[in-house]
Amino acid sequence: MNTGDTAFILISAALVMLMTPGLALFYGGMVRNKNVLSTIMQSFVIIAVITVEWVLWGYSMSFGPDKWGITGGLEWFGLAGVGLQPSAYASTIPHQLHMIYQCMFAVITPALITGAFAERMKFGPFLLFSILWATFIYNPLCHWIWGSGGWMAKLGVIDFAGGVAVHLSSGVAALAAAILLGKRKGHGTEEMRPHNLPMTLLGAGILWFGWFGFNAGSALSSGTLAGTAFVATHLAAATGTLGWLALEWKARGKATTLGAASGAVAGLATVTPASGFVGPISACIIGFAAGILCYWGVMAKNRFGYDDSLDVVGVHGVSGVLGLVAAGLFASKSVNPAGPDGLFFGNPKQLGIQCIAILATIVYTFILTYIFLKIIDKIFGLRVHVNDEINGLDLSQHDEKAYIL
Amino acid sequence: MKKLEAIIKPFKLNDVKEGLTKLGIQGMTVTEVKGFGRQRGHKEIYRGAEYQIDFVPKIKMEIVVPDSLVSDTVKVIQEKARTGDIGDGKIFVYPMEEAIRIRTGESGNDAI
Numbered sequence: 001m002n003t004g005d006t007a008f009i010l011i012s013a014a015l016v017m018l019m020t021p022g023l024a025l026f027y028g029g030m031v032r033n034k035n036v037l038s039t040i041m042q043s044f045v046i047i048a049v050i051t052v053e054w055v056l057w058g059y060s061m062s063f064g065p066d067k068w069g070i071t072g073g074l075e076w077f078g079l080a081g082v083g084l085q086p087s088a089y090a091s092t093i094p095h096q097l098h099m100i101y102q103c104m105f106a107v108i109t110p111a112l113i114t115g116a117f118a119e120r121m122k123f124g125p126f127l128l129f130s131i132l133w134a135t136f137i138y139n140p141l142c143h144w145i146w147g148s149g150g151w152m153a154k155l156g157v158i159d160f161a162g163g164v165a166v167h168l169s170s171g172v173a174a175l176a177a178a179i180l181l182g183k184r185k186g187h188g189t190e191e192m193r194p195h196n197l198p199m200t201l202l203g204a205g206i207l208w209f210g211w212f213g214f215n216a217g218s219a220l221s222s223g224t225l226a227g228t229a230f231v232a233t234h235l236a237a238a239t240g241t242l243g244w245l246a247l248e249w250k251a252r253g254k255a256t257t258l259g260a261a262s263g264a265v266a267g268l269a270t271v272t273p274a275s276g277f278v279g280p281i282s283a284c285i286i287g288f289a290a291g292i293l294c295y296w297g298v299m300a301k302n303r304f305g306y307d308d309s310l311d312v313v314g315v316h317g318v319s320g321v322l323g324l325v326a327a328g329l330f331a332s333k334s335v336n337p338a339g340p341d342g343l344f345f346g347n348p349k350q351l352g353i354q355c356i357a358i359l360a361t362i363v364y365t366f367i368l369t370y371i372f373l374k375i376i377d378k379i380f381g382l383r384v385h386v387n388d389e390i391n392g393l394d395l396s397q398h399d400e401k402a403y404i405l
Numbered sequence: 406m407k408k409l410e411a412i413i414k415p416f417k418l419n420d421v422k423e424g425l426t427k428l429g430i431q432g433m434t435v436t437e438v439k440g441f442g443r444q445r446g447h448k449e450i451y452r453g454a455e456y457q458i459d460f461v462p463k464i465k466m467e468i469v470v471p472d473s474l475v476s477d478t479v480k481v482i483q484e485k486a487r488t489g490d491i492g493d494g495k496i497f498v499y500p501m502e503e504a505i506r507i508r509t510g511e512s513g514n515d516a517i
Contacts, residue, residue: 191458194451252450262452298452311452 001085002092008222009093009101015213016104020047020111022206026261027115029200030310032192034392035119036402042114042126047107049127050134054103055079061139062102063089066149071140088148090220101217102142109138109166115310116174117181117382120389123397125380132372133173137365141165145357157357158331158339158350160229161218163273163324164357169365171317174308176369181382183307185389197257204261208237211268215275228335229275233268236275236287240267243291259295262315266294269319274327277339282330286323294318321358328354406501406514407475411466412440412494413486418464424485425468428477432517434467444492463494469501471514 024043028036050058057077064072076082079099087095110130117126142165144152152164159165184192194200215233219225244263245255270290271283278286298314301307308314328351331342341347376382383389388396395401413421418435425433439460446458470478479496487493506516 191456193449193456248453252453252455254450256450258451295453302454 001094002221005090005092005221005223006094006097008226009090009097009217009220012213012217013097013101013104015210016101016108016217017047017210019104019207019210019214020044020108022203022210023108023111024203025199026203026207026265027118027200027310029196029198029203030115030194030258031118032392033195033403034394036195036394037400038123038393038397039114039118041123041398042118042121043111045127046111046114046130049130050107050110051103053131053134054099054106058106058134058139059099059102061135062106062142063099063147066143066147069149069151069154070143072143072147092221098220101220105162105166105214106134106138106142109162109170110134112166112170112312112316113173113177115312116178116308118309119184119393120181120309120383122380122382122384123393125376125382128380129372129376129382132376133369136372137169137173137368138165141169141361141365144360152357152360155356156340156350156353157324158277158327158354159273159324159357160276160327161215161272163320163327164361166320167269167272167316167323168320168358168361171313171315171320172362172365173369174312175306175317176366177373178301178306178308178313180370180373180377184309185386187307194258201257201261204264208264208268211237211272215272219276225276225336228279231280232271232275232278232283232286235280235283236267236271236290237264238267239284239287240264240270240291240294243267243288244295245291247292247295262294262298262311263291266290266315266319269316270294270323270326272319273323274330277327277331277336277342279330279332279335282326282332286326286330289326290319290322293322320361324354324358325351328352406504406517407470407472408499408501409466409468409470409475409478409482410497410499411468411482411486412438412463412496413466413482414488414492414494415462415464417486417488418466420485421466421482424481425478428474428481430468430470430474430478432468436465436467438463438465442492442495461492469504469517471517 024040028040031039060076061072064076067073082095084094090098144150145159145164216226216230241260241263244259248259249255267287267290271286294315297318298311329342329344332345333341340350343351441459446461449456504516505512
């Protein structure tokens with residue numbers, strides 16, 4: 001046990017926790033004022049719901065004793081055997097601290113998806129979907145990549161802080177949800193301007209801040225590796241912002257605040273899987289590429305015609321793919337001796353391994369998400385009644401209004 | 406008595422009010438409104454999605470004046486609200502049947 005490591009991971013867990021309310025504001029500012037509370041609530045309530053799921057069976061399925069490389073068993077149900085002594089996952093911090101740190105990742109992932117179906121999904125079915133998704137998609141993916149005995153880990157896939165389980169999975173689930181739920185009423189004909197961009201910028205700032213816990217904390221210790229990830233995280237956020245703004249300025253004639261916030265999140269999400277394996281200049285390149293490619297990713301929805309309300313596919317889906325590829329390109333043993341080299345450092349094989357992980361995550365997540373949503377739709381219905389959608393989800397789902405002026 | 410309704414640019418409100426006060430006008434009602442005329446609106450861009458915003462914020466002033474003051478009032482508003490650019494607004498003049506002060510029951514010009 002090491003008190004420095006323990007202190008650092010305690011703080012990191014709190015930082016990652018703050019990302020979900022930050023995400024709530026990031027999303028909340030982008031919807032219309034009749035839907036701001038329901039959008040914030042979809043993130044906020046997930047903190048409570050998924051925490052309970054995680055303690056009961058989530059942690060056990062993700063990190064518990066391996067079953068065929070596919071899932072953890074239920075031996076640790078209700079945290080049985082998850083005590084205060086260190087575990088094999090992190091030899092210098094209490095096992096329960098590892099559990100609660102990982103809990104924050106499990107929380108934010110389904111919250112990310114909510115941006116895709118914002119402004120039109122019923123609250124009850126949304127809760128059911130989130131629990132099913134966390135149980136049968138997040139937990140296995142988390143086990144594949146980070147659990148001891150998971151098949152991706154054994155294959156040699158590298159993902160420092162959440163390209164597979166967090167960003168790619170939420171982005172792919174978002175695509176399935178946007179396709180299945182259909183467009184918002186009035187999409188393309190009515191004005192759907194963001195109602196409060198200062199709120200969105202504040203949310204982006206909180207996300208950026210929390211991301212230091214997300215990536216640096218993933219070192220699971222306080223030292224050089226955490227330092228590497230911290231630096232890479234900040235640099236990619238900065239160049240992501242610049243990449244998005246540069247492209248937007250050129251394409252549309254103006255640099256926008258929403259573009260700055262989106263570029264920062266794109267850079268942060270993309271560097272996540274690579275953050276503990278790459279040097280500072282690589283991180284700058286990764287971030288800049290993320291700003292540009294995610295901008296194109298967002299434009300793609302207009303071409304394909306699905307209504308991903310808050311661009312989860314364009315930002316997190318694209319980031320997930322790009323980040324896992326970037327890890328396979330830019331990873332360097334001189335930065336992290338415990339990791340492999342990437343293609344640019346003489347090991348082209350790593351890129352192939354990363355691509356297998358990308359493909360597996362996309363196929364597994366898309367199919368299962370689609371099936372879950374289809375079943376819930378048949379039994380309970382996913383969409384609110386058209387009148388409820390017109391009146392706004394704040395009133396129809398929660399009997400509340402955000403602004404009494 | 407006449408009622409004047411003026412649609413003006415919001416940032417001109419104070420100039421117009423000062424000018425009318427100097428003329429001796431003692432009261433007016435203003436409302437924040439949106440609308441468009443020949444000026445049309447502007448475009449806004451959010452994550453590459455372009456919105457044409459037609460309804461532009463304006464101020465609507467309502468003033469009731471004795472017949473003797475109508476032409477001076479119109480002149481002052483026109484002078485003070487004018488920038489020379491498209492979108493300066495309009496003035497409408499309506500006949501006014503009656504005016505009553507609620508507190509005292511006075512009516513006509515005395516109630517203005």
